[in-house]
Amino acid sequence: MAYYRPYTPPADPRIVRDLTQQQEELRTRVRLEPLSQEPRFIAGCDSSFPTPETILSVFVVLKFPSLELVEKVYQTSTVELPYIPGLLSFREAPNVLRAYQQLHQKPDIIMVDGHGIAHPRRMGIAAHIGVMLDMPTFGVAKQKLTGVYQDPDVAKGSISPLTDKSGDLLGEVIRSKDKVNPLFVSPGHRCDQATATRLTLACLRGYKLPEPTRLADHWAEEFKKELR
């Protein structure tokens, strides 16, 4: 439990204004719809920072619904933007997209570590990546960014809605394992809530995190060691 937040230098107001504007434009391209076909391959992606100035992004592709790992790739580059709540995608997406290009087996849908439309301007990193690739995506986050919800029952599989102040659905809060903190699942692009939730549940294998993100997390750690 954090009792205080470490000091963070204020972000340049001009940068914030410009990126927020770009985000509003990308927002007009988001399409929420059911998946056209059942996925045969699902990907997971995650980023970490081996050093404060280096970003490492990983992509894993699993066969669906067997969840057998079929490919894993990574990409590193220099960090050019600080973390700014609501603008995370501009810091991480560029490198994530380059990692995606390395894949030989392209997935049918991507599970992103972070939020989809459960974002102040409905443009979390999952939606951002989906629009850039024009690919189906949805987000699975460990912490809330925006919205209100009632804590779901402590039993695995319990779900409660995440809504904005107007009552609009932003995502669903899902208990992926008995008694552990719930996950925040929301559609990104070319995906809907039902699909995002269904696939998240279908990817659970006894751990808090669904396999795509869990394995992406795992390999990010392995690749990090490999770099030194």
Next chain:
DNA sequence: GCGACAG
């Protein structure tokens, strides 16, 4: 004015 704030 005060609290919240993905990774």
Next chain:
DNA sequence: ATCTTGTCGC
């Protein structure tokens, strides 16, 4: 995200 040991609970 990252730095970090032991420790409590199922």
